[in-house]
Amino acid sequence: MNVINSEVLVAYSLCSRKAYLLMCTKERGELHEYEQLLKENELINQQKFLAILKHNHSDVYPYSIANVKDGHEFLIDAQLVADNKLQANCPILTRVKNLNYEPTIFIGTHTLTSKDKLVLMFIGHVLTKIQGNPPEMGCIVNLDGKSHRFKLRETYKALIPLLEPLQEWLNQPSLEEPPVILNKHCPVCQFRVQCQEKAIREDNLSLLDRVTPKIIRHYEKKGIFTIKQLSYLFKPRKRNKRARKPPAITHNIELQALAIRTGKIYLQELPILTRQEIELYLDIEGLPDQNLHYLIGLLVCERNSVSYHSFWANSIEDEGGMWREFLTFLAQYPDAPIYHYGSYEIRVIKALIKRYNTDSQTLINRLININKIIYGKVYFPVYSNRLKEVSNFIGATWTSPDASGLQSIVWRYNWEKTQDNRYKSTLLIYNKEDCLALKLLVDELTKIQHSADTLSEIDFADKRKHNSTETSQDIHSKFEAIIKFSHFDYDQKKISFQDNLRKHESDQDKRERQKRAAHKSNQKRERARNKVRKVVHVSRGEVCPKCGHEPLRPIEKVAKRTIIDLVLTKNGIKKTLVQYVGTQGYCIKCSQISSPPDISKYAKSQLYGNGFKAWVIYQRIAMRLPYNAIAQSTEAYFGEKISCGRLAELIKEMGQHYAETERLIVQHLLKSPFIHADETEISIVGINQYVWVFTDGKYVFLKLTETREANIVHEFLAEYKGILISDFYPGYDSVQCRQQKCWVHLLHDLNDDLRENPFNQELETFVLAVKDLIIPIMETIQKYGLKKRYLSKFSKEVEKFYQKMITDKNYKSDLTVKYQKRFIRYRESLFTFLEQDGIAWHNNTAERAIRPVTKQRAISGSFYASVMSGYLVLLGIRQACRFQDKSFFKFLFSGETDLDQFELRKRKR
Incomplete structure (x- = not known):
């Protein structure tokens, strides 16, 4: 009769197919030499420990029911059977209080693994069924003879997902084998x-x-x-095309x-290697279980000669000498690059540097990991990027047909046990052939680097090669030129070649170009002065703006400033061209000459007034028009030609102008009882960055960050004592305030997964329970609103839901387990709205506040970093106006910087 034992249980944790073959068929396969070695070591370890135990204690007896009843202190070789289905072998049972026993097992390695702990947990589970009480502790003895104790009382929950499917196989044997899914355990299976x-x-x-x-x-x-x-x-x-950085x-x-x-x-990319006359190829062998590195192999290639050098350690005591000998040899080639494959060599070198306190940076800088040059860039027609697979494809061979890193551990153990030099020789040959394989791979990559265009067995992933003769290539180029010539805007686009020349222009040419641009700007101001129809004489200032001295002495010098502006009238918008004129003042204390305040409030080069800027801002922020469209509109409506670059400058200037408005908005938000937060991705000239929004449904604050790291959230809410409402992005979880998670996101996820998995009965039952919980709550909200008085009664229903569907439940479906974990993790933050008045159960407010960013992203595609800060300030004000039912257009033209004051003035009218 088939039973569930520790071997089957561990097998199922690694691969369901392996467990099925062990439990439901007669196949046993052939143990790998490494597994045989571990079993031998385990037996030796056990025998040594038992010999010491029997020597030190007299109350040691074989396991039997009679000896259990007699309460002997130690029972050995226990064959534990429970329910006629569970079977476990335990080398030692140790008596504790009330005639209960605790298990001790042995392993054949120096370090413990999750498999070892699983075996101990299973023995504890079987023992619980036999003696009625679960053992408090269990013990694992490693190959060093050290005992490691573990708590076993609460481990049954971890076994349930493994035991339940195995018990089903016992009750109803399946005729269909589980599918083959290869994994990292396969090499030793x-x-x-x-x-x-x-x-x-x-x-x-x-x-x-x-x-x-x-x-x-x-x-x-x-x-x-x-x-x-x-x-x-x-x-x-x-x-x-706009991306400045290459894709990851x-x-x-x-x-x-x-x-x-x-x-x-x-x-995907050409491999880039800079070859040298002298090159070194490194390969290191070790016993990770013992943290011992016993063989360093180095292939030295000098012009046409190749020589192999090995550095060997008989034991851990010899490792330091081997390391120093290796460093001394390396000193002969101070400039030679050291090629290796994978991260193992560099980890070992860093460990040895630290262990023996040697110089590090020079050596580490010389290391070149060939795996990094291949990964994601060069795709050989093989199943993996392991050195042996890739090198075997290009012609490398190994003397031992089963050569591998795992097999090298077996050879080393056999050498240590027998001191037979044949094993050492095999290891040296294996290490040398690894070095040779690495050299062959580096040569192949160099060939690819220089000849990829001509080699027929190589192709480019993103742009396939089209092989053709020289005549055909000439035909292709001429036809492409003709097709390009046919474009209707060919003549205009030719100008772009001149723009590209700027990258190579001299400093003198750059200065000349800037002078021409400045002259053009001055001409525009001069034309504006000539068109002036209204002159306003302004009063001279009385106080020196530099030192505060008063009064200022009048002088004959006159200050002038011409401003193009837009003003609101009853019938629409009117363009004005006003010249402000006033006498300047002289300060006798600091010798400063000052223009009148009504003139100096404008920047020296300013041409456009706040009304004109307000109109531009409204077109860009509220109407989401492209810069080209705004420039065309200003010329068509007001006869003003303005460049796209100047429009962007106006957004930056107005963003700085309304910095005080943003500060007041932040003050209001941090006093609010709740804040909604969300984020969205945008492209800043091809580089992905993130816009964050914080809002309480009345005020809106937007901020740009380079990454999605939630530092901005922690900084903004560092002193906040209210409730944060957000989605399930983990960055919000560690904020030190109460939280409410968005149910809309959760319900969307549940609904989508259920739709994609219509026959997942377990998931359907789970989602149905969620529906039965949430629907009555939503009906109450619809009837009475978000009031604690009516919602708090559902806390009991929530508790029942958790007891029935979440706590201590063992689901088989990965999806159901995923949602179970989510409900456990967010137990407190999913139902905050039941305990507080006015707390929303969704995050739609934040999504509504940030939606204009996503719409502008769809229109523009990419943004510029220099403009984005001002853009977000203005957009935050615009969204605040929308939420408060105020006119963003009139606010911009009002000259007000306080949204609350703007409302008061509006009411007075």
Whole structure:
């Protein structure tokens, strides 16, 4: 009769297929040498410990029911069976109070793993069923003989997700094997060969490195089940022409699948290597379990000669000598680059530098990780980027057919046990061949770097090569030139070549160009002065603006300033052209000559008044017009030609003008009993940044940050004592104030997942329970509003929901578990609105406040950093006006900077 034992349980935690083969079939496979080694070490460890135990204690007996009843202090070799279904082997049971026993197990390694703890937990669970009481503690003894104690009382919950499916197999044996899903445990599994063969026959997606069960399920929903099918999904990425930074480097499994299907090498980027006359290739072998690094191999390539050098440590005591010998040898080649593959070598070198207190930076700077040059850039037609797979594709070979890092650990253990130099020789050959394989790979990458355009077995991922003869290339170029010539705006676009020359212009040319631009601006001001129809004489100032002395002495010198402005009339908007004239004053104390205040309030180069600026701001902020459209409108309506660059400057100036308004808005927000917060992504000249919004439904504050890190939230709300209403972005979670999470986001997620998984009965039951909880609450809100008096009664229903659907529930579906975790994590912040008056259960207010940013993003595509600060100040004021039912247009023309004062003046009228 089949039973559930610790081997099956651990197998299921790693791979359901392995557990099925062990439990429901007669197949046992062939244990890897590494697993055999661990079992041998475990047995030796156990025997040593038992010998010491029997020597020190007389009350040691074999396990039996009679000996349990007699209450002996130690029982050994316990074969524990419970419910005729659960079976566990425990080397030692130790008696504690009330005739209860605690388990002790042994492992064949120096470090503990999650598998070891799982075995101990399972033994504790079986023991609980036998003796009636759960053991408080359990013990694991490692290969060093050290005992590690763990609490076992509350561990059953962790076992339930593993035990329930195994018990179902016992009750109703499945005739269908679980599918093959290769994972990182496969290299040591006894069924590795048959699973690998089956995966290759099926063209299984899990053959690809970094493909998880979650990714497999994602593609299966799209009808993609094989690598060949996956390869047809790859699409060349479109580069953002405005982007200043290249896109982030990531591994594209669809492109990897395409490389496998076509047998070609695909390039996202050309590999860049600077070769030297002398180069070093490094490979290090170690025992991670013991933190011992026993072999450093170095291949030295000088022009046409290649020599291999090895540095060996017999034990941990010899490691320091090996390290110093290696450094001494490296000193002969101070400028040679040191190539390695992967992160293991650099981690080891940093550890040895720290352990033996040696100089670090010079050596670390010489290291070149070839894996980084390949990752996400060069796609070989292989399943993974492991050195052996990639190098094997380009012709590298190894003497031992089973050569691997795992096998090297077995060879080292065998050498330590037997001192047979054949194992040491095998390790040296393996290490040397790894170095040679790395050199072969570096040579291949160099060839790709210089000859990718001409090699037929290489193609570019984003722009496929079109091989053609020289004659064909000439034809293609001429036809493309003719097609470009046919564009209707060809003549205008030719001017852009002159703009590009600015990048290479001299300082003298730049000064000349700036002089011409300044002269053009002066001409515009002069024309404005000539058109003046109204002259306003203003009073001379009485107080010196520099030192405060009064009175100022009048002088004959006259100050003039011509301003183009717009004013509101009963019939619309009127353009004015006014020249302000007034005598200047002289300060006898500081010798400062000052213009009248009504003239000096304008900047020296200012041409446009606040009314004109207000009209421009309204067109950009409220009407969301592009700069070109605003420039066309100013010329058509008011006869004023203005550049797009000048329009952007006006937004910056007005943003600074209303800085005080923004400060008052922030003051109001921080006094509010609640604040809604949200964020959205925008492009700043091709670089993704984030706009954050804070609002209470009356006032709005917007801020730009370079990243999505929530530092701005913590800084803004550092002293806030109210309630933060937000979505489920984790950045908000650590804010030190009460919170309310958005139910709209949660319900959207539940609804979408249920729609995509209509046959997930468990998820459907869970969502139904959420619906039964929330609908009565929403009906009450609809009838009485957000009042604690009517909503607080639902706190009991919430508690019942948690007891029935959340607390101590064990779900099988990943989706249901995801929502269970979300309800647990946000237990307090999901239902704050039941306990406080006027607290919204959604975050729609913040989304409404930030929506203009998303609309402008859709129109403009990208923003400029220099303008964005002023733009957000003005947009925040505009949204505050909308929320308060005030005219943003009239506020801009009013000259007021306090929204509350603007309201008072409005009422007086």
